[in-house]
Amino acid sequence: MALVPFLQNHGLPYGWAWFISQSVFITVICLVLMLSVAAVILADRKIWAAVQMRRGPNVVGPFGLLQTIADAMKFLFKEVIIPAGANKVIFFLAPLVSVMVAFIAWAVIPFNKGWVIADINVGVLYLFAVSSLGVYGTVMAGWASNSKYAFLSALRAAAQMVSYEVSIGFVMITVLLFAGSLNISHIVQAQQSSGVFALLHWNIFSILFPMLVIFFVSSLAETQRPPFDLLEAESELVAGFFVEYSSGPFLLFFLAEYMNVIMLCGLMSILFLGGWLSPINIWPLNIPVLGIFWFLLKLAFLFFMMAMVKAMVPRYRYDQLMRLGWKVFLPTSLLWVVLTAGWVLFVRPHL
Amino acid sequence: MFEAIAFYFFSVILIASAVMVIAARNPVHSVLFLILSFFNAAGLFVLLGAEFLAMILIVVYVGAVAVLFLFVVMMLDIDFAELKRGSLQYLPFGVLIGLILVAELVMAGSVWVLKPAVAAAKALATPTGLTNTEALGRILYTDYVYYFQIAGLVLLVAMIGAIVLTLRSRPGVRRQVISVQNARTAAMAVDMHDLKPGEGA
Numbered sequence: 333m334a335l336v337p338f339l340q341n342h343g344l345p346y347g348w349a350w351f352i353s354q355s356v357f358i359t360v361i362c363l364v365l366m367l368s369v370a371a372v373i374l375a376d377r378k379i380w381a382a383v384q385m386r387r388g389p390n391v392v393g394p395f396g397l398l399q400t401i402a403d404a405m406k407f408l409f410k411e412v413i414i415p416a417g418a419n420k421v422i423f424f425l426a427p428l429v430s431v432m433v434a435f436i437a438w439a440v441i442p443f444n445k446g447w448v449i450a451d452i453n454v455g456v457l458y459l460f461a462v463s464s465l466g467v468y469g470t471v472m473a474g475w476a477s478n479s480k481y482a483f484l485s486a487l488r489a490a491a492q493m494v495s496y497e498v499s500i501g502f503v504m505i506t507v508l509l510f511a512g513s514l515n516i517s518h519i520v521q522a523q524q525s526s527g528v529f530a531l532l533h534w535n536i537f538s539i540l541f542p543m544l545v546i547f548f549v550s551s552l553a554e555t556q557r558p559p560f561d562l563l564e565a566e567s568e569l570v571a572g573f574f575v576e577y578s579s580g581p582f583l584l585f586f587l588a589e590y591m592n593v594i595m596l597c598g599l600m601s602i603l604f605l606g607g608w609l610s611p612i613n614i615w616p617l618n619i620p621v622l623g624i625f626w627f628l629l630k631l632a633f634l635f636f637m638m639a640m641v642k643a644m645v646p647r648y649r650y651d652q653l654m655r656l657g658w659k660v661f662l663p664t665s666l667l668w669v670v671l672t673a674g675w676v677l678f679v680r681p682h683l
Numbered sequence: 684m685f686e687a688i689a690f691y692f693f694s695v696i697l698i699a700s701a702v703m704v705i706a707a708r709n710p711v712h713s714v715l716f717l718i719l720s721f722f723n724a725a726g727l728f729v730l731l732g733a734e735f736l737a738m739i740l741i742v743v744y745v746g747a748v749a750v751l752f753l754f755v756v757m758m759l760d761i762d763f764a765e766l767k768r769g770s771l772q773y774l775p776f777g778v779l780i781g782l783i784l785v786a787e788l789v790m791a792g793s794v795w796v797l798k799p800a801v802a803a804a805k806a807l808a809t810p811t812g813l814t815n816t817e818a819l820g821r822i823l824y825t826d827y828v829y830y831f832q833i834a835g836l837v838l839l840v841a842m843i844g845a846i847v848l849t850l851r852s853r854p855g856v857r858r859q860v861i862s863v864q865n866a867r868t869a870a871m872a873v874d875m876h877d878l879k880p881g882e883g884a
Contacts, residue, residue, distance in 0.1 A: 422715070453814045457738035464746030468718070471750070475711060475757045483757075490754045494747060501742075514816055651859055 357449055361438055369590045370400040376590075376639045383643035407586075410579040415478060418576065422476035427577070427584035430469025434591035437462040441598050442517050444608045444623035455516035456504050459599060463500070463554065466592055467493040470556075470563065470573045473585070477576035485563045485572035488650065492562065495657035496553040502665035503547045506540055506672040507603045520607035530613035534606040539675055543668055544604045546661050548637070551596040553657065555589065557638060559645040560653055593638060594631065601630035690730055697723035710756045714749060721745050735815040 335356060339349035374389065374397065381388025389396035414420060440455040442448035452458060467489055474486020508514050511522035525533030536544055553560040564572030574585045601607060607630075608623030648656070700720040707713045721744050728737035813821070823831055 419709075419711075422711070452734065454734050454738050454816065457735070457742065461738050461741040461746060464742060467746075467750055468753075471753055471757070472715070475753075486757070487754065490750050494750055497746065514814075652861070655861060 354449065361449070362435060365435070365438065365591060365594075366587070368594065369587055370404070372590055372594060372635060373400045373403075373586075375635070376642070379636065379639040380643045383640065404583060407579055407583040412579045412581065413576075415576045417478040419476040419478070422472050423576075424581065426469050426473035426476060427581040427588070429472060430466065430588035431584045431591075433462055433465045433469065434588040434595065437592075437595045440516055441595070441602070442520065442607060443627055445517070445620060447624065448517065451515065451517055454514050456508055456514045456519070459516075459595075460497075460501055460504055463592070463596070464493075464497050466554070466588075469585070469588065473577065474573040477573070479576050481569045481571075481575050482573050485569050485575075489556070489563045489573060492556075492560065492653060492657075493554060495654060496550045496661075499546055499657065499661035499665045500550045500554060502662070502669055503543045503550070504603070506543050506665070506668050507535060509669070509672050509676055510535060510538065510540060512676075516602055516607075520602055520609060523606040524609055524613075526613050528612055528614060530609065531606070531611035534604065534609070536604045539672065540604065540668075543665065544600065546665055547600060547603070548634075549656075550661060551600065552638065552641060553653065555592045555596060557593065558642040559648045561647065562650055562653060565647065594635065597631045597634040597638065598627070600634050601627060605630045605634075686730060690727070693723045693726040693730070696720075697727065710759060711753070714753045714756050717752070718745055718749050721749065733815060735819060 335353035336346070336349045339352060340346060344352070377399075378388045378396075389399035392398045392402045414423065437459060439449045440452060440458050442451070470489040470493075471486045474482040474484075474489065477483070507519060511519040513519060513522070523534045524530070531537070552558075556563050563569070564574070569575070574582055577585060606626075608627045610618040610622065610626050612618075697720050700716045700723065703716040704713050704720065707716055721740060725737040725740045728734070728740060
């Protein structure tokens with residue numbers, strides 16, 4: 333980061349300069365993330381309302397912009413209720429685990445060229461590992477609540493998220509076979525091209541396109557978005573794993589859920605839509621600082637798609653969910669791993 | 684210095700949580716401590732520069748195996764008195780297995796002391812200019828490809844075995860046939876009748 337040489341010029345040794353620069357960067361990203369979660373929740377509700385020809389939140393602040401902030405304050409000032417018979421330590425550990433896992437995933441997401449906290453060699457694997465941890469918050473909450481509804485939801489969560497992680501893993505394998513690297517920045521740079529039609533070199537316009545579809549649907553299941561929100565199916569389980577939660581801990585679950593959604597949208601834009609790359613690689617559009625704008629634009633577009641799915645698609649049955657994961661997505665993505673490997677080895681001109 | 688602090692931090696938590704896995708009374712707590720110890724083992728791998736192994740440890744053990752552990756253990760009907768009564772019965776076996784492990788560790792360690800040539804060979808030079816993942820892949824899919832295939836076969840056999848053991852065909856069970864459901868049209872599902880007012884269907 334640019335802060336390190338600046339601090340070194342002011343007499344700090346490299347280690348401390350690095351430490352301070354990283355701390356500042358992490359704090360900024362966490363704050364921006366929490367604010368963007370507030371914006372994204374509002375956008376979600378507004379899109380949902382627009383599809384149903386309602387107005388959505390429109391009272392608090394201009395156009396209802398402050399609605400999420402008001403909701404957050406409401407939760408913070410409510411009473412924390414601990415159910416009798418709950419396992420207290422795990423009951424409070426669960427939302428913390430959820431929100432922590434949702435935050436640490438952002439450590440390897442590049443917002444622009446070089447704008448990343450940790451540019452590690454196994455970035456994709458790290459993201460896969462972290463996204464597979466999200467299930468623990470849910471399972472722990474469901475068990476510790478000592479409630480039947482929450483427990484049923486936790487069992488559903490464990491089965492659902494393990495099932496869809498398999499296909500997410502295979503989709504990531506196809507992308508990293510295509511890019512030849514597990515480093516996220518390298519995966520973005522492998523999609524770079526020059527000229528007006530630079531976007532045709534993105535992974536979405538290659539043989540990986542079906543994988544984008546599978547990844548999109550799997551990430552709906554992974555983040556428990558409708559139509560796969562069987563964990564919190566209100567007609568069966570009241571509110572699912574967080575039925576016993578109130579106040580701050582509930583807020584943390586809410587925060588974690590939306591941060592995971594944004595994280596997966598960001599990951600999709602990196603893996604398939606070229607991350608920070610401009611769709612048209614000519615002068616005023618491809619100046620380096622605009623990278624973050626392109627990245628956020630792609631992220632917002634993918635989130636819009638997710639919000640539209642939530643508004644339009646009815647909830648799946650549980651057996652349909654399992655069938656889709658194991659009998660459709662798993663064989664398709666496995667086949668595509670083989671196809672992509674063959675393509676990279678025999679068809680694509682060697683670089 | 685920082686590496687030493689990190690090493691002792693991970694090691695102490697690893698050993699403490701590993702002890703808690705067998706000392707915790709609640710089986711769910713045991714599994715959660717097991718997950719904590721997996722994490723710290725992954726941290727130690729990262730300190731060694733084996734980041735690929737660290738991530739695979741978390742993906743496979745924490746992300747998949749421990750979730751299924753937790754899934755099963757959560758559904759247990761926990762009776763603490765019963766658990767404590769049974770534990771002394773298995774003490775001799777536990778001690779025996781522990782002693783065998785200690786003996787094996789001593790044997791392995793003493794080989795390094797007695798034959799320095801073996802100790803020199805234990806850490807082969809890491810290939811330069813390759814990431815962890817590439818280096819592992821180049822060895823695994825070339826020199827050790829047969830072992831890799833055999834490991835895959837063993838897993839396949841285990842999977843088939845698990846399916847054969849649990850599969851039973853029960854007569855009279857109604858199953859969902861998704862293709863039939865999807866092929867259903869309004870004409871097949873809806874029957875229109877003209878009813879006169881005041882009469883039932």
